[in-house]
Amino acid sequence: MVTWLDIDTDGAPQVALIDATLEGLDEAGLRTRARDLGTAAGAGAVSRSYCHPYGLVGWHAGPIGVDVERVVACPPEFGPSISTPAEQAAARWTTDDEIVALWSSKEALSKALGDAINYDPRRLESPAGWPRGICGPWRTAPLPLPHGYCGWVCWRVTSGRGALDRCSVELLDERGGAAADLVSGGADLRERPALRVG
Secondary structure, eight states: OEEEEOOOSTTOOEEEEEEHHHHTOOHHHHHHHHHHHHHHTOSSEEEEEEETTEEEEEEESSOEEEEEEEOOOOOTTHHHHHOOHHHHHHTOOOSHHHHHHHHHHHHHHHHHHTOGGGOOGGGSOOGGGSGGGEETTEEEEEOOOOTTEEEEEEEEOSSOOOOOTTOOEEEEOTTSOEEEEOOSTTOOGGGOSSEEEO
16 A cells, blocks of 8 residues: 655655555565556656565655664664764764664665765764754655654755755765865755765
8 A cells, every 4th residue: 555645845755655564565565566656656856765564655856865764672882873973972862763763864865865875874964953854955854654663755955956044064074074164055965975964
């Protein structure tokens, strides 16, 4: 069964939740169903994420990333292993729900930026901390998922570039030091290899 998720933000992408249990799908069937659903959308960008029995498919005119994760008990070292120094200092994410949300939001953003494998979560500030879910031309929102699951969507608005709206963005060098400050409006985040956004 496919459920359309409500994202209460102007210009938000469309996101569908697939429940494999209601369709009798195994993991492979869920992936095929999500790919087929994404292909049927036609033009625009598509992002998919899977955590059986659920799958997410998101569509948008511009870059988009979605992520779904099961909320599980996290070992004590997991939070610090995915947190930037600023996130560790703030100690905002301490419960399993919060740590999984931190991870999921970073996964969604890294997919929207173009290649999730190229982004080290210890160097990418979580969009979960963006004021009002906005950072310049980028938007984010938590997704309303079944109990025990967490999901996020991140997308880039397609009309107008906008200013960075009280959001600092800096490019970090390999040692974690600031290499360049990108606080001027319209910085294209997709082309940057390592970012602190927040």
